[in-house]
Amino acid sequence: MRLPPFEYQAPSTLDEALKIKRGQGAAAQILAGGTDLIVNFKHRLFSPATVISLNNIAELKRIEVTHDALVLGAGASLAEVASHPAVNEHFPILVKAIDSIGALGIQRFRGTIGGNLLLQPRCIFYNQSHYWRMSKGLCHRTGGKDCLALEGSDSCHSICSGDTVPTLLALSAQLALAGGGGKRVAPLAEFFTGRGESPWNIMPEEILTEIRIPLPWAPISWSYQRLALRPAVDFPLVNAAAAAIVEKGKLEHFRLVIAALGPAPMVLREVEARLKGAAPTREALDLAQDAAVRVAEGVVVANASASKEYRIQMAGALARRATGEALGLA
Amino acid sequence: MQKHLLTMRVNGEQVELAVRPNATLLDVLREDLELTGVKEGCSEGACGACAVLMNNEPIRSCLTLALEANGAEILTIEGLATGGRLHPLQEAFVEQGAVQCGFCTPGMILSSKALLDRNPQPNDEDIKTALAGSFCRCTGYAKILEAVRAARDGDVGNEGS
Ligand SMILES: Cc1cc2nc3c(=O)[nH]c(=O)nc-3n(C[C@H](O)[C@H](O)[C@H](O)COP(=O)(O)OP(=O)(O)OC[C@H]3O[C@@H](n4cnc5c(N)ncnc54)[C@H](O)[C@@H]3O)c2cc1C
Ligand code: SF4
Numbered sequence: 001m002r003l004p005p006f007e008y009q010a011p012s013t014l015d016e017a018l019k020i021k022r023g024q025g026a027a028a029q030i031l032a033g034g035t036d037l038i039v040n041f042k043h044r045l046f047s048p049a050t051v052i053s054l055n056n057i058a059e060l061k062r063i064e065v066t067h068d069a070l071v072l073g074a075g076a077s078l079a080e081v082a083s084h085p086a087v088n089e090h091f092p093i094l095v096k097a098i099d100s101i102g103a104l105g106i107q108r109f110r111g112t113i114g115g116n117l118l119l120q121p122r123c124i125f126y127n128q129s130h131y132w133r134m135s136k137g138l139c140h141r142t143g144g145k146d147c148l149a150l151e152g153s154d155s156c157h158s159i160c161s162g163d164t165v166p167t168l169l170a171l172s173a174q175l176a177l178a179g180g181g182g183k184r185v186a187p188l189a190e191f192f193t194g195r196g197e198s199p200w201n202i203m204p205e206e207i208l209t210e211i212r213i214p215l216p217w218a219p220i221s222w223s224y225q226r227l228a229l230r231p232a233v234d235f236p237l238v239n240a241a242a243a244a245i246v247e248k249g250k251l252e253h254f255r256l257v258i259a260a261l262g263p264a265p266m267v268l269r270e271v272e273a274r275l276k277g278a279a280p281t282r283e284a285l286d287l288a289q290d291a292a293v294r295v296a297e298g299v300v301v302a303n304a305s306a307s308k309e310y311r312i313q314m315a316g317a318l319a320r321r322a323t324g325e326a327l328g329l330a
Numbered sequence: 331m332q333k334h335l336l337t338m339r340v341n342g343e344q345v346e347l348a349v350r351p352n353a354t355l356l357d358v359l360r361e362d363l364e365l366t367g368v369k370e371g372c373s374e375g376a377c378g379a380c381a382v383l384m385n386n387e388p389i390r391s392c393l394t395l396a397l398e399a400n401g402a403e404i405l406t407i408e409g410l411a412t413g414g415r416l417h418p419l420q421e422a423f424v425e426q427g428a429v430q431c432g433f434c435t436p437g438m439i440l441s442s443k444a445l446l447d448r449n450p451q452p453n454d455e456d457i458k459t460a461l462a463g464s465f466c467r468c469t470g471y472a473k474i475l476e477a478v479r480a481a482r483d484g485d486v487g488n489e490g491s
């Protein structure tokens with residue numbers, strides 16, 4: 001399959017890449033591992049004037065531990081992140097999430113952690129060849145005025161499918177972005193808009209530079225759960241991550257996230273609020289499951305390879321499993 | 331579109347050619363270098379037929395811009411035999427009957443080579459993980475698994491014995 005025509009630049013510094021971005025904005029697209037972008041080019045979902053490769057920018061591939069955070073360069077490969085000693089020491093949940101992505105030969109060595117976060121949200125009416133899509137007509141995401149999955153909807157419900165997203169959110173990650181006005185740091189929790197046609201709070205001239213995960217003040221117990229038609233290659237139908245800190249029998253910190261449902265991952269704050277401060281009991285499982293189903297009912301539409309009802313019920317099941325495993329109740 | 335100079339080592343030989351920015355590594359290997367052992371199946375990353383090794387790691391050549399291979403070391407199935415002798419993995423695939431139409435075979439063998447180089451004693455789970463995402467539509471995976479086990483155990487070169 002042919003790619004659309006574009007110019008190619010492979011700067012060796014972030015500053016040079018930002019300069020190209022400042023000049024061209026959205027017409028210049030970032031290529032990290034390309035394992036999402038190139039497929040989308042082939043499907044003619046994008047056709048940029050310029051592709052900016054991050055391949056030669058060493059400063060974006062750094063992984064380091066500072067006094068209070070693990071800092072992952074956005075351009076670090078999934079293999080580099082998953083094999084890094086500090087990642088294994090502090091956040092084995094992230095290794096598990098990375099292990100679950102696609103397949104070793106697809107993106108383990110080329111795909112990046114930044115590209116996984118910025119994976120274009122997916123929809124069965126969108127991730128198709130140009131020819132296939134033309135038979136259905138346009139939707140919000142492709143320049144039309146309706147949603148093919150939910151008639152009359154005023155926005156796009158495509159699915160945030162990155163396997164590291166719920167984990168990074170459960171670990172309260174922050175993002176560093178560089179762009180027009182210099183650098184800024186934003187919590188991952190505030191990065192998603194909930195609208196599939198413009199899923200992130202990122203400016204056209206910005207580049208994601210780092211993902212910072214705060215080092216925990218006490219050991220974290222955790223769980224990553226994922227459901228897909230086939231365990232390899234296929235994107236998640238639902239995924240969930242939980243992180244907990246239990247001290248002296250009391251739950252001092254708890255975060256539960258479900259994702260791959262709609263354009264934004266969902267942090268189940270009410271579960272967190274209800275459980276914090278008390279000793280974890282099996283009631284937590286029902287609480288997590290019920291909350292997840294309720295939240296999923298509000299966001300899931302019929303746009304994946306499993307039915308809407310199945311995905312809603314499985315959001316509950318995975319939230320339950322994640323809570324059970326993280327709290328040692330399973 | 332401005333062509334760029336691409337320099338890489340392919341199967342041990344230095345190559346230098348001008349390529350379109352929108353050419354994939356698959357396009358350049360097959361069309362410019364005539365290495366047709368690199369197969370184009372799905373062209374979307376999902377089948378593994380186009381797998382090659384880049385700096386000893388398995389990648390999808392259909393998802394990689396050729397220019398991203400600048401300075402890299404590429405191995406295709408054509409570069410595996412040395413001095414007219416098949417690589418043990420190739421021998422194992424032949425001997426175990428792990429090849430039928432052969433379309434998936436280059437990707438299977440190269441992915442297996444990367445595995446054995448990284449981990450000379452993989453268990454079945456390791457082999458399955460390394461080959462996940464490589465699809466075979468005829469032989470069936472049992473024979474392919476047997477071939478990789480045979481190569482791991484040095485159980486090759488027994489044909490006819
Ligand atoms: C067959 C197949 C199966 C897959 N299965 C899975 C799966 O199970 N789970 C999963 O999570 N993913 C899956 N993927 C998707 C993809 O391979 C991974 O998400 C991968 O981590 C993407 O990273 P990348 O570096 O290749 O991204 P790229 O394709 O390079 O980039 C993705 C997007 O992010 C933008 N971008 C990347 N980096 C930056 C940056 N630093 N700043 C600004 N913008 C940036 C790009 O412009 C692009 O729009 C699959 C892909 C294929 C082809
Ligand atoms: S959810 Fe609706 S608007 Fe969004 S990509 Fe799918 S069909 Fe298009």
Ligand code: FES
Nearest residue numbers: 371372373378392
């Ligand atoms: S042709 Fe590249 S993975 Fe199928």
Ligand code: FES
Nearest residue numbers: 430431432466467
């Ligand atoms: S031998 Fe035909 S696809 Fe594997």
